[in-house]
Amino acid sequence: MSDLPIRSARLVLDRLVAADAEDFRRIVTIPEVGRMLFIFPTDYTTEAAAALIARDADPARRPLRLAIRRPGSDRLWGAIGLGAGDRPDIYYFLDPAAAGQGLMREAVALFLPFVRARFALPALGAKVFTDNPASVRVLEANGFKRVGHDEVQSAQRDELHPVWLYRAEYADPHAPLE
Numbered sequence: 001m002s003d004l005p006i007r008s009a010r011l012v013l014d015r016l017v018a019a020d021a022e023d024f025r026r027i028v029t030i031p032e033v034g035r036m037l038f039i040f041p042t043d044y045t046t047e048a049a050a051a052l053i054a055r056d057a058d059p060a061r062r063p064l065r066l067a068i069r070r071p072g073s074d075r076l077w078g079a080i081g082l083g084a085g086d087r088p089d090i091y092y093f094l095d096p097a098a099a100g101q102g103l104m105r106e107a108v109a110l111f112l113p114f115v116r117a118r119f120a121l122p123a124l125g126a127k128v129f130t131d132n133p134a135s136v137r138v139l140e141a142n143g144f145k146r147v148g149h150d151e152v153q154s155a156q157r158d159e160l161h162p163v164w165l166y167r168a169e170y171a172d173p174h175a176p177l178e
Helices: 018-028 046-056 103-119 133-141
Strands: 012-015 064-069 078-082 090-094 123-129 145-152 161-169
Touching (some): 018 046, 078 103, 103 123, 123 133, 123 145
Antiparallel strands (some): 012 064, 064 078, 123 161, 145 161
């Protein structure tokens, strides 16, 4: 599609491809990453990553996941995605080697106008484990507001853990972000 890749000076959001499966698996099974995610167990396989990539790589439908790369590189540094449903959640992860540089905040800022224009969504949500302040900062910097809490199981946590629920509402799904 003509609107991919999405570029900034520091990032490129583009389609995930089969060659990304091993890096995808490697990142989501890093303990400090995987415990902040919901569906990836510690024994997540490259084959499972390849199947997820094949399922979620079409930018014309949801669920959708895009690769996060640095300009001029094919290396996968993370991924960002959007679930199905009327008020879908966004989700994302980043290799810890790239953390602390504001890259995920920037990736979300690039991703939101793309998915809002593509799918005309009146609202987006997110769930964040309460022990993940970096993700809270990413969401709040991109206009998400905390609207509640819940308890959720992560595939890499032994028991339910509290999450904060976030929502971004848009009066006009096609209006530019402020």
